[in-house]
Amino acid sequence: MSDKPHILVVDDEEDIRELVCMNLRRAGYAVTEAMDGLQAIAEVKLKKPDVMILDVMMPECDGLNVCRQVRANPETADIPIIMLTAKGQTQDRIEGLERGADDYLTKPFSPKELVLRVHSLLRRASTTLIISDLKEGPFHFDMRAVKLKVNGEPIDLTLLEFKLIQLLASKKGEVIERDTILREVWGYTDQVRTRTLDTHMKRLREKLAEYSDWVQTARGFGYVFKAPEVASCAD
Amino acid sequence: MSDKPHILVVDDEEDIRELVCMNLRRAGYAVTEAMDGLQAIAEVKLKKPDVMILDVMMPECDGLNVCRQVRANPETADIPIIMLTAKGQTQDRIEGLERGADDYLTKPFSPKELVLRVHSLLRRASTTLIISDLKEGPFHFDMRAVKLKVNGEPIDLTLLEFKLIQLLASKKGEVIERDTILREVWGYTDQVRTRTLDTHMKRLREKLAEYSDWVQTARGFGYVFKAPEVASCAD
DNA sequence: AACAAGAGTGACAAATATGTCACGAATGGC
DNA sequence: GCCATTCGTGACATATTTGTCACTCTTGTT
Numbered sequence: 001m002s003d004k005p006h007i008l009v010v011d012d013e014e015d016i017r018e019l020v021c022m023n024l025r026r027a028g029y030a031v032t033e034a035m036d037g038l039q040a041i042a043e044v045k046l047k048k049p050d051v052m053i054l055d056v057m058m059p060e061c062d063g064l065n066v067c068r069q070v071r072a073n074p075e076t077a078d079i080p081i082i083m084l085t086a087k088g089q090t091q092d093r094i095e096g097l098e099r100g101a102d103d104y105l106t107k108p109f110s111p112k113e114l115v116l117r118v119h120s121l122l123r124r125a126s127t128t129l130i131i132s133d134l135k136e137g138p139f140h141f142d143m144r145a146v147k148l149k150v151n152g153e154p155i156d157l158t159l160l161e162f163k164l165i166q167l168l169a170s171k172k173g174e175v176i177e178r179d180t181i182l183r184e185v186w187g188y189t190d191q192v193r194t195r196t197l198d199t200h201m202k203r204l205r206e207k208l209a210e211y212s213d214w215v216q217t218a219r220g221f222g223y224v225f226k227a228p229e230v231a232s233c234a235d
Numbered sequence: 236m237s238d239k240p241h242i243l244v245v246d247d248e249e250d251i252r253e254l255v256c257m258n259l260r261r262a263g264y265a266v267t268e269a270m271d272g273l274q275a276i277a278e279v280k281l282k283k284p285d286v287m288i289l290d291v292m293m294p295e296c297d298g299l300n301v302c303r304q305v306r307a308n309p310e311t312a313d314i315p316i317i318m319l320t321a322k323g324q325t326q327d328r329i330e331g332l333e334r335g336a337d338d339y340l341t342k343p344f345s346p347k348e349l350v351l352r353v354h355s356l357l358r359r360a361s362t363t364l365i366i367s368d369l370k371e372g373p374f375h376f377d378m379r380a381v382k383l384k385v386n387g388e389p390i391d392l393t394l395l396e397f398k399l400i401q402l403l404a405s406k407k408g409e410v411i412e413r414d415t416i417l418r419e420v421w422g423y424t425d426q427v428r429t430r431t432l433d434t435h436m437k438r439l440r441e442k443l444a445e446y447s448d449w450v451q452t453a454r455g456f457g458y459v460f461k462a463p464e465v466a467s468c469a470d
Numbered sequence: 471a472a473c474a475a476g477a478g479t480g481a482c483a484a485a486t487a488t489g490t491c492a493c494g495a496a497t498g499g500c
Numbered sequence: 501g502c503c504a505t506t507c508g509t510g511a512c513a514t515a516t517t518t519g520t521c522a523c524t525c526t527t528g529t530t
Contacts, residue, residue, distance in 0.1 A: 159394045166379070199518085217478090219528080435489090440508095
């Protein structure tokens with residue numbers, strides 16, 4: 001990540017695009033331009049921007065389409081998006097918000113307001129890039145205190161145990177291989193024959209009590225954090 | 236923290252307030268009402284909301300004032316705020332954004348749009364609740380791995396040591412009192428006569444080696460993390 | 471069903487983290 | 501300068517965490 005936040009501006013109208021870019025550059029941001037939705041998607045893949053400013057009305061691949069595609073990709077799903085809409089198009093605004101846009105501005109808009117909105121989105125993004133919590137199902141990880149609560153009840157974990165379940169929970173639904181766990185949590189760099197993971201997993205599950213079935217074994221692969229299956233038979 | 240996100244709605248106009256509350260409750264949110272700025276501030280202290288919806292035009296303590304006060308308090312600075320403005324008051328909108336509001340809606344507004352905006356702010360708040368790093372001077376804290384690097388060199392810290400210096404670094408330049416440190420890092424809830432902090436501080440400083448002068452004693456108060464003073468004499 | 475491999479388990483020992491204590495050093499007020 | 505208070509320090513003991521081992525149980529393949 002470079003010093004200056006990077007903004008991607010997408011609009012087929014050249015004069016609007018130039019006006020926006022000029023004001024953002026003057027405000028100290030690094031700016032990339034795209035003149036249509038397809039180019040925008042290509043640019044996002046090339047270099048993930050810190051904020052996207054996206055016109056709704058564009059030929060071929062409109063802003064709503066771009067927004068949907070950006071949100072559908074986990075690598076780019078968290079990019080803050082400001083939609084530019086035509087005056088009076090309330091439906092566009094609502095649909096944009098439903099598609100995952102963070103904000104909108106109605107043409108014609110004040111460049112100062114646009115800059116302030118970019119600033120606001122970045123401030124929120126940057127102030128949350130400090131220490132924060134992770135929540136998954138009933139699990140609540142306080143990363144600053146290195147403490148776990150499950151359904152509001154504190155669980156007393158060692159550092160290794162905390163790291164272990166936090167790694168799994170942060171990739172909910174994905175099977176994490178044993179070697180990956182040993183590397184991420186234990187810092188092992190080579191393949192080692194060890195049963196320490198098994199031992200710690202046992203200890204962790206004991207501490208989790210009735211929630212231990214959130215941590216499931218993928219035999220021959222590793223472990224996965226996911227909601228337990230609901231019993232489907234009469235027992 | 237309960238299951239439902241908690242929204243605080245602040246507006247002196249009762250019909251607007253009731254309309255907003257009804258729509259938010261229907262959308263599944265827990266809602267608290269305040270009819271003026273002073274009540275809003277009291278409510279925020281009582282129970283920190285997940286989002287605040289704040290009318291600008293209110294007697295005595297207007298929305299901009301509330302916004303400023305909420306942002307000035309570190310405990311509440313990160314609450315997402317939506318400002319409600321009168322039609323045509325562009326200056327209010329810009330000032331609101333400058334004061335730290337995250338969003339605004341102009342009266343009269345579609346209740347559906349309001350709900351979507353709340354949803355959008357909460358989605359962003361929850362999706363950005365990720366694990367990240369803290370950097371201060373040459374210090375780089377990896378909160379996920381619970382590891383510290385200073386000027387690129389890993390420093391081998393115990394969990395307590397990590398928490399201790401991370402607390403200080405996250406409040407760079409501020410003196411943190413001993414009792415506060417004991418509460419935040421050790422979890423002590425009462426005033427205790429203990430020298431354990433001194434011992435751990437010694438150990439931490441040993442590990443920091445030439446960077447130990449970033450951790451400075453405020454005698455009779457506590458400790459402060461700040462850049463060492465540059466020698467001002469010829470020695 | 472038999473068998474091999476993988477994971478769970480209890481017990482134990484080693485390693486590490488943490489806290490207390492007493493003495494010395496440093497600081498600030500009178 | 502003197503004295504009281506606070507903080508730094510080294511040593512030690514206790515508490516906790518971590519990893520290994522051997523056995524048992526479970527799973528998947530033939």
